[in-house]
Amino acid sequence: MAVVREASVTWSGDLIGGNGTINQVTSKAINGLPVSWAARTEVPGGKTSPEELMAAAHASCYAMAFSFGLGNAGSPPQKLEVSATVTFDKVGDGFKVVSSALKVSGQVAGIDAAAFKEAAEAAKDGCPISQALKGNVELSVEATLE
Numbered sequence: 620m621a622v623v624r625e626a627s628v629t630w631s632g633d634l635i636g637g638n639g640t641i642n643q644v645t646s647k648a649i650n651g652l653p654v655s656w657a658a659r660t661e662v663p664g665g666k667t668s669p670e671e672l673m674a675a676a677h678a679s680c681y682a683m684a685f686s687f688g689l690g691n692a693g694s695p696p697q698k699l700e701v702s703a704t705v706t707f708d709k710v711g712d713g714f715k716v717v718s719s720a721l722k723v724s725g726q727v728a729g730i731d732a733a734a735f736k737e738a739a740e741a742a743k744d745g746c747p748i749s750q751a752l753k754g755n756v757e758l759s760v761e762a763t764l765e
Contacts, residue, residue: 628654638666659707660714670705670716677719677748678703681760684749685742689727692738697726718757719749726765735764 626649630639634656641652658666682701689696704720723739730738739762743749749758 641667668707670707673716673748674703674705674719677705677721677746677752680748681721681723681742681746684746685723685725685739688738688742688745689725689730692730694727694730694734697728699723699725716752716756718759719752721758721760722762723760724763724765730764732764736762 624645626644627642628639629642631637638653638655641649641654643650653666654668655664655666658664659668659670663671678701681703682699685699685701686696701721701723704718704722705716706718706720707714708717710717721743725735727735739760743758743760744753752758
């Protein structure tokens with residue numbers, strides 16, 4: 620069964636001086652979230668950016684994929700702490716998302732550091748957001764078993 624999610628944004632003004640608002644998402648969990656070019660390329664100033672939202676999406680997707688993989692291997696995690704750092708940079712004449720670097724630390728019984736790192740890499744490759752980015756964005760994961 621396909622799952623469809625939606626978001627709507629209203630933008631006012633030109634790229635540099637304008638600003639936007641994420642009006643609503645399907646879940647209604649986000650409403651009235653301000654976005655701007657300056658939040659992408661300078662200081663956020665209380666506003667978000669597509670790259671920040673991408674980082675949140677990648678970190679949460681990865682946490683789910685890693686938890687699934689560990690659980691299927693018989694070692695479900697007690698806890699995973701995941702962060703994603705998405706880099707947006709000038710490339711040639713334009714801008715591009717160039718990388719998403721994942722960091723994960725976890726508490727997992729019955730697994731050693733090598734197996735944790737191997738499972739972390741597999742989750743990076745299996746995460747649907749990673750799959751959407753693969754080939755366009757450099758992906759990496761740094762994994763630490765606590």
